Amino acid sequence: MTTIISDTEKQSDERASGQYEAEPSGEETSLEQATEQLTREATICVVGLGYVGLPLAVGFAQSDYRVIGYDVDDVTVDRLQEGIDTTGDLSDGVIQEGDISYTTDAAAIGEADYVVIAVPTPIDDDERPDLGYVESAATTVGSKMDPGTTVILESTVYPGTTRDVLVPALxxxxxxxxxxxxxxxxxxxxATPGDEEHGLADVTKVVSAQNETVLEDVATLYESVVDAGVHRAPSIEVAEACKVVENAQRDLNIAFVNELSMALESMDVDGQAVLEAAGTKWNFHDYRPGLVGGHCIPVDPYFFAYRSAQEGFEPELMQTGRQVNESVPDHVAELTIKALNQCHKTLRESRVLVLGLAYKPGVGDIRSSKIGNVIDALSEYDIEIEGFDPFADDDAARDSFGIDVQDRLSFEGFDAVLLATPHAEFEQLDLEAVASQLADDPALVDVTGSIDEDAAVDAGFVYRRL
Known part of the structure; x- marks a missing residue:
């Protein structure tokens, strides 16, 4: 097996004990230069080719590693072998240019010096971490890997998972x-889907390992593909915790402005104007209200809270923030109903067009989109709902949300437009032209406030936003 620090059995033993030291050399080549050369001889297998694993595999391949991409999904692997970007976040050209062996054959894992596991870690119906994919991947990797292999987990987990779940399974x-x-x-x-400025190479990588020697080995590996550099965490548990804390902090900040917007609405005070005014202070953090969907922000706090509760401490603020953000879809539905009533519409005869079904602008991922909760709440009033999203797969959206989904945008005959996900494609809507296609006295519910209220009112809309 090739390793970054050494490729001999003796040095692998020293690596495990943390006692490796470079032997003197008569050449002026530094250890960093020597290990950089050894790095490119390593074979890396990425297990799980989703929105985390696929860009990681591509990044390693672009840095001249031999890369194996393993996934259990035949359809995903077949499409990647055909040169199709299955995430929608790279491009078909990038996939076609990457020298990666995509496979569903677990035996290929045995060829790797480094195995990076990047599988989903969702929560179950009781909001508890579901580590089934991690355990399954670890069992597969363990059954195929050779001695000397380094296994790196990238999935989001609670502190202690690597040592207590991954290692025993391996x-x-x-x-x-x-x-x-x-x-x-x-x-x-x-990973930040849809954000070209914060890709793998552009964001500082936190790394950790079981001892200092392995840490340096892993850090050197990632330094070869991450231009922004790496941060060496003092323990695996610190690195695990930092991930969930990053997103728990964002969840709490968004919960604050979501609750603020609801409170100010009850006072008949313009919440957006309040945030703009408060934002003139140098240390005010700029967060805006909205639906909190995705695979990280609405999920990671549950990982932290679960592990903390095991030790007898309930993180109440974190859990309250989650409750606030989970209440926002019902509030958006309420805003829509109020807007329809203000337009003198009969709810059961009303038609609403939802613009944007993905969980965030610029992506097509609908799997963790909170707009589904809004649709469910509106459907209880027998409101007819259609959707449109320029990025999301239409068939998948129909199945997921249980509504008709347009393949070409048409406003004809709708009573209201609900702008849920502000894709850039919606920024240049001709509001007067849109209003002319809608039924008389139309409503516009602009969840994130991305459209100018005065322009919407001038075009003839009853306008509502968070």
Whole structure:
């Protein structure tokens, strides 16, 4: 097996104990230069080719590693083999240019020096972490990996998961011992779908490992693909916790402005104007109200709260923030109903067009979109709902939300427009032209406040926003 620090059995043993030291050399080449050369000889297998794993595999391939992309989904692998970007966040050209062996054959894992696990970690119906994908991936990897392999987990987990869940599963499946026969690290993903400025190479990578020597090995690996550099966490648990804390902080900040917007609405005070005024202070943080969807912000706080509760401490503020943000879809539905009533519409005869079904602008991912909760709340009033999203798969949206989805945008005959996800494509809507296609006295519910209220009112809309 090739390793960054060394490729001999003796040095692998020293690596496990943390006692490796570079031998003197008569050449002026630094250890960093030497390990950089060894790096490119390593084979890396990325397990899980979703929105985290696929960009990671591409990044390693672009840095001249031999890369194996493994996934259990035949359709995903077939499409990648055909050169199709399955995430919608890279491009078909990038996939076609990448020298990556995509496979569903787990035996290929045995060829890797480094195995990076990037599988989903959702929550179950009781809001508890579901680590089934991690355990399954660890069992598969453990059954195929050779001695000397380094396994790095990138999935979002609660503190202690790598040591208490991943390592035992790897050991049980392989018959090997962590720290002696194979090595373990953790590096939380910081993928931001739809954000070209914050890709793999552009964001500081947090890395951790079971001891200092493995840490340096893993850090060197990531430094070769991350231009922004790496941060060496003092323990695996610190790295695991930092990931969930990053998003829990954002969840709390968004919860604050969401609650603020509801409170100010009850006072008949313009919440957006309040935030703009408050934002003139140098240390005011600029967060805006909205639906909180996706795979990170509305999920990660539950990981932290679950682990904390196991130790007898309930993080009440974090849990309250989650409750506030989970209440926003019902509030958006209420705003829509109020707008329809203000337009003198009969609810059961009303038709609403939802613009944007994905969980955030610029992406087509609908799996964790909170607009589904809004649609469910409106459907209780027998309101007819259609949707349109320029990025989302129409068939998948129909199945997920249970509504008709337009393949070409048409406003004809609707009583209201609900702008849920402000894709850039919606920024240049001709409001007067839109209003002319709608029924008389139309409503516009602009969830994030992305459209100018005065322009909407001048075009003839009853306008509402958070």
């Amino acid at each position: 050991e049980d499946a392989s018959g090997l011992t962590a720290g002696e026969d194979f090595f373990v690290g953790y590096s939380p993903e910081r």
